[in-house]
Amino acid sequence: MDPFSRARRLFLKRLSRYGVSLALFTGTRSAIADSNTALTGIRISQSSEIHTRIVFDLSGKFEHRLFTLDDPHRVVIDLDDTRRSKAIEISDKTTALVSGLRSASKDNDRLRVVIDLQGKVRPRSFELKPDGIAGHRLVVDLHATKLSPTPIKTSQQERNKRKKQFVIALDAGHGGRDPGAIGKKGTREKDVTLSVAKKMKTLINRTDGYRAVLTREGDRFVNLRNRVKKARAAEADIFISLHADSFINPNAKGASVYALSLSGASSEAARWIAEKENASDLIGGISLDDKDDLIASVLLDLSQSATIQDSLELGSDVLAHIGKVSRLNNPKVQQAGFAVLKAPDMPSILIETAFLSNPGEERKLRSPKHQAKLARAVFSGIQKHLKNRQV
Ligand SMILES: [Zn+2]
Numbered sequence: 366m367d368p369f370s371r372a373r374r375l376f377l378k379r380l381s382r383y384g385v386s387l388a389l390f391t392g393t394r395s396a397i398a399d400s401n402t403a404l405t406g407i408r409i410s411q412s413s414e415i416h417t418r419i420v421f422d423l424s425g426k427f428e429h430r431l432f433t434l435d436d437p438h439r440v441v442i443d444l445d446d447t448r449r450s451k452a453i454e455i456s457d458k459t460t461a462l463v464s465g466l467r468s469a470s471k472d473n474d475r476l477r478v479v480i481d482l483q484g485k486v487r488p489r490s491f492e493l494k495p496d497g498i499a500g501h502r503l504v505v506d507l508h509a510t511k512l513s514p515t516p517i518k519t520s521q522q523e524r525n526k527r528k529k530q531f532v533i534a535l536d537a538g539h540g541g542r543d544p545g546a547i548g549k550k551g552t553r554e555k556d557v558t559l560s561v562a563k564k565m566k567t568l569i570n571r572t573d574g575y576r577a578v579l580t581r582e583g584d585r586f587v588n589l590r591n592r593v594k595k596a597r598a599a600e601a602d603i604f605i606s607l608h609a610d611s612f613i614n615p616n617a618k619g620a621s622v623y624a625l626s627l628s629g630a631s632s633e634a635a636r637w638i639a640e641k642e643n644a645s646d647l648i649g650g651i652s653l654d655d656k657d658d659l660i661a662s663v664l665l666d667l668s669q670s671a672t673i674q675d676s677l678e679l680g681s682d683v684l685a686h687i688g689k690v691s692r693l694n695n696p697k698v699q700q701a702g703f704a705v706l707k708a709p710d711m712p713s714i715l716i717e718t719a720f721l722s723n724p725g726e727e728r729k730l731r732s733p734k735h736q737a738k739l740a741r742a743v744f745s746g747i748q749k750h751l752k753n754r755q756v
Pocket residue numbers: 538539545546554607608609610
């Protein structure tokens with residue numbers, strides 16, 4: 366399902382919770398927008414190397430169409446019955462994905478905006494109605510489809526800042542005073558996860574274009590929030606949390622992969638909002654200071670649902686590769702409210718590699734050979750995912 370239609374549903378649910386009439390949002394969209402609609406502002410922001418958000422402010426109702434053109438790559442947006450306001454200049458701001466913006470009037474009553482790109486992107490767009498604070502808006506999200514977009518027209522400084530590698534955060538579950546699950550033979554989850562993480566790190570750092578960072582290097586306790594913080598500080602592009610399950614029934618077996626569930630995301634949105642100065646950069650530079658918490662949480666939800674969609678796709682590629690070296694507990698990526706998966710702008714998955722409570726699987730998890738197989742399988746899944754995104 367289109368992640369934004371899900372987000373929109375959530376938006377409506379939230380509004381109804383706040384007692385706002387739904388009629389405002391579900392009313393029939395008029396085929397002809399107000400011909401006096403003007404494009405009054407454009408805001409471009411980059412939340413990460415692989416994501417740029419452009420918000421168009423409009424003075425009234427509008428209809429839009431979006432399509433892409435190649436050679437050179439660009440995104441074209443047609444706004445019906447819209448004119449460009451003289452008050453604004455099209456932005457000359459560039460990001461890792463956008464090299465410029467221009468506009469032209471078409472057929473007298475149509476405004477065409479062209480986004481010039483640094484490379485191929487996957488665009489998504491959605492419209493936001495006035496909410497008492499901001500007016501009509503068109504939000505366009507651009508996601509990179511390549512590992513490293515070709516940099517053009519960027520200053521030397523920007524080029525130096527640009528990351529050349531795809532950074533994978535590896536999060537070995539538990540550690541220190543928290544051993545995690547313990548098998549019959551005394552195998553501790555915290556040791557198994559660290560072993561697999563270290564094997565993965567070696568493998569990743571040996572591969573061109575990739576770099577791995579560990580959220581813990583040794584047998585240390587690190588709380589969940591700090592694990593995510595560490596990954597963000599390292600500008601990780603994805604977050605992989607490694608675990609091993611346990612269950613009362615020793616027959617429970619197989620690997621599972623989890624992504625964040627939306628219900629888990631919504632409660633976390635509230636948390637991020639409490640830390641406003643942290644949150645502002647998470648939603649692409651749209652400042653939260655002057656907006657109420659409801660609006661801020663909606664903006665975060667929109668950003669998070671796109672991230673969850675990415676996480677689900679990543680998870681299913683990883684699951685398919687784990688399936689080649691292990692039994693699977695569930696052939697589908699599951700969703701739950703794991704705190705460690707809640708970064709709104711970094712695709713994140715949690716892998717339960719096997720059941721330590723199952724004697725056969727405990728034996729396998731202790732084996733360095735099997736750990737190496739698992740490490741290779743997870744990394745292959747990640748590579749597969751990135752290759753798919755280039756199509
Ligand atoms: Zn665990």
